[in-house]
Amino acid sequence: MLAITSARSALAYARAEARTMIVDRGALAVDMVLATAVPILLQVAVWSAIFASGSDVGIDLASLISYYVFVVGLSRINNGYDVVEQFSEAVHRGTLDPHLVRPLPYWLQRLAGFVGGSTVYLVVMVVALGIDVVARPLPRDVCVFDILAFLLVALAVLLVSQVLTFFVAFTLALLVAWSTRPDLALSLLILLQTVLGGTVLPPGLWGGSLRWFMTHNPFAYMLAAPAEFLSSRDVGLAIPSLLGALAYIAIFAFASWILWRVMMRRFEGVGG
Amino acid sequence: MEDTLSGVPATIELTGVSKTFRQRRGSPLDALTHVDLVVRPGEIHGLLGRNGAGKSTLVKLVCGLQRPTAGSVRTLGQAPDRRRQEVARQIGVVFGQKSSLWWDLSLADNLSTLRALYRVPIEEYKKRKQRIVDGLNLGGVMNRPIRQLSLGERVKSELAGALLHAPRLLVLDEPTIGLDVVSTCHLRSWLSSVVANDGVSVLLTSHDAGDIAALCHRVTLIEQGTVAFVGSVDDLRGTVVGGVSVRLTATERSLSDAELTRLEVVSQWEGCCVDVTNDHSRVSLSGPAERHDDLIQLALELKPSHNGLVLETSAPTLEDALLNRFQQTDR
Numbered sequence: 001m002l003a004i005t006s007a008r009s010a011l012a013y014a015r016a017e018a019r020t021m022i023v024d025r026g027a028l029a030v031d032m033v034l035a036t037a038v039p040i041l042l043q044v045a046v047w048s049a050i051f052a053s054g055s056d057v058g059i060d061l062a063s064l065i066s067y068y069v070f071v072v073g074l075s076r077i078n079n080g081y082d083v084v085e086q087f088s089e090a091v092h093r094g095t096l097d098p099h100l101v102r103p104l105p106y107w108l109q110r111l112a113g114f115v116g117g118s119t120v121y122l123v124v125m126v127v128a129l130g131i132d133v134v135a136r137p138l139p140r141d142v143c144v145f146d147i148l149a150f151l152l153v154a155l156a157v158l159l160v161s162q163v164l165t166f167f168v169a170f171t172l173a174l175l176v177a178w179s180t181r182p183d184l185a186l187s188l189l190i191l192l193q194t195v196l197g198g199t200v201l202p203p204g205l206w207g208g209s210l211r212w213f214m215t216h217n218p219f220a221y222m223l224a225a226p227a228e229f230l231s232s233r234d235v236g237l238a239i240p241s242l243l244g245a246l247a248y249i250a251i252f253a254f255a256s257w258i259l260w261r262v263m264m265r266r267f268e269g270v271g272g
Numbered sequence: 273m274e275d276t277l278s279g280v281p282a283t284i285e286l287t288g289v290s291k292t293f294r295q296r297r298g299s300p301l302d303a304l305t306h307v308d309l310v311v312r313p314g315e316i317h318g319l320l321g322r323n324g325a326g327k328s329t330l331v332k333l334v335c336g337l338q339r340p341t342a343g344s345v346r347t348l349g350q351a352p353d354r355r356r357q358e359v360a361r362q363i364g365v366v367f368g369q370k371s372s373l374w375w376d377l378s379l380a381d382n383l384s385t386l387r388a389l390y391r392v393p394i395e396e397y398k399k400r401k402q403r404i405v406d407g408l409n410l411g412g413v414m415n416r417p418i419r420q421l422s423l424g425e426r427v428k429s430e431l432a433g434a435l436l437h438a439p440r441l442l443v444l445d446e447p448t449i450g451l452d453v454v455s456t457c458h459l460r461s462w463l464s465s466v467v468a469n470d471g472v473s474v475l476l477t478s479h480d481a482g483d484i485a486a487l488c489h490r491v492t493l494i495e496q497g498t499v500a501f502v503g504s505v506d507d508l509r510g511t512v513v514g515g516v517s518v519r520l521t522a523t524e525r526s527l528s529d530a531e532l533t534r535l536e537v538v539s540q541w542e543g544c545c546v547d548v549t550n551d552h553s554r555v556s557l558s559g560p561a562e563r564h565d566d567l568i569q570l571a572l573e574l575k576p577s578h579n580g581l582v583l584e585t586s587a588p589t590l591e592d593a594l595l596n597r598f599q600q601t602d603r
Binding site for chain 2: 008011013016023095097098101
């Protein structure tokens with residue numbers, strides 16, 4: 001019963017955050033068009049030039065572009081920037097209390113808000129899927145059930161990658177809660193998401209021992225692994241992506257639980 | 273748990289509560305020591321004290337945000353630190369300087385979200401929303417984002433959000449801070465009517481003695497983490513000073529340093545205190561009844577050399593009483 005009540009309360013937070021995203025239409029449009037389209041176009045330009053020069057990178061151009069379309073789209077959805085920024089601001093301004101007296105644990109408020117806010121960016125993923133289908137038409141023997149199964153698994157992969165993104169960002173937010181400003185953490189998060197997440201280069205294109213690390217680090221399970229699954233259209237690839245993400249969720253959820261307890265013990269002394 | 277005075281189950285009951293904060297450097301800090309407190313159903317209970325006295329710690333204990341080091345805290349019959357979610361569903365909290373609303377959403381969207389969060393049935397929600405919005409004059413700002421509201425409108429919006437789910441306990445931490453006189457008066461009278469109609473209990477902390485005097489049935493004064501007084505506002509006025517307040521208002525020129533020095537002698541008298549405004553245009557002398565003549569005499573001595581000096585005597589206000597009390601503690 002408590003779980004159902006909490007789920008309904010969480011839904012309220014998700015809806016409120018989604019509405020908040022829609023209210024700021026200007027920023028949303030800029031974010032969706034510029035921050036999404038420009039990186040994809042840059043990658044298309046760079047890789048087209050590389051392929052035109054006759055280089056063999058071990059993957060065909062269409063598949064590579066498909067990967068970039070998905071990984072850039074995912075980077076809009078799985079972006080933990082706001083999680084870190086909002087939490088740091090609440091701690092620094094001492095405005096956490098009103099949220100702690102709500103009938104839903106704070107971490108669940110933030111998780112629900114994060115997932116809810118990201119649903120607006122699902123539009124990007126739908127567009128990405130559309131572009132991919134046009135660029136690489138589906139084989140004629142694919143039936144509707146295969147497509148539905150793929151979309152359902154894709155939704156599960158997306159959701160799990162979102163939860164992982166949240167816990168990674170929340171852990172980072174808790175780690176820097178005592179610093180004067182969150183700028184360093186925010187820059188670090190962007191860098192890690194970009195490089196380790198596979199937005200610059202797919203994990204498979206890294207050489208030697210780096211390849212294993214680039215494939216199995218937590219940021220890769222946030223962006224690169226789901227993008228590879230979507231781009232491959234192979235439901236089988238979803239399993240390693242899901243398992244890896246779930247393992248990291250367990251680790252980061254535990255870390256954030258410990259850090260939360262430590263932080264609250266220090267935070268409780270603040271009064272008026 | 274029952275309030276032993278009235279036999280009615282208490283809304284809040286703190287028994288022998290202590291709270292100690294461990295500090296990385298230095299000795300532990302005792303924020304509260306052996307505090308007993310009872311708030312009865314339908315009562316507006318004021319929490320008074322200086323900055324750092326322990327009021328916020330007490331509020332956090334009542335809301336379940338902190339766990340007592342010793343003693344027992346019961347809010348609506350439950351241990352709030354162990355059953356925080358259940359308690360949270362039955363209480364409304366407003367922190368005067370901290371917003372809990374969605375900044376970019378309209379007040380209407382905020383209330384609708386809170387309805388979903390607290391699972392308020394739709395029919396009940398419509399009725400309550402109408403009553404609250406009408407009572408707080410918020411009808412004209414329902415579709416404006418919270419960030420575009422004035423401070424007064426924002427505080428009222430916070431109150432609307434806190435009352436939407438018909439809480440049994442309302443915790444108000446400095447609700448009128450920064451509000452103008454009209455907004456403050458309106459808020460006070462509306463709160464009084466809500467308490468009278470709904471029977472909700474209120475725990476109110478405020479540095480504005482006017483809030484406390486206008487609203488509270490009883491007050492608890494906390495000094496250095498311990499309960500220094502529990503009773504009515506009249507009792508606090510009476511027991512702390514029990515006497516007289518003399519106000520001097522300089523209408524033509526500010527009081528000179530020499531005149532102020534002469535008046536300063538009052539602060540050395542047992543139970544008396546002096547309060548001077550920043551621009552030296554008003555001075556308040558207060559003290560026990562037996563000092564009545566001395567205070568008047570001293571004030572009258574300034575009259576011949578100071579044209580336009582107006583003298584007024586009255587029973588001490590709550591502010592006088594608190595100032596007196598705090599100055600006595602400082603000595």
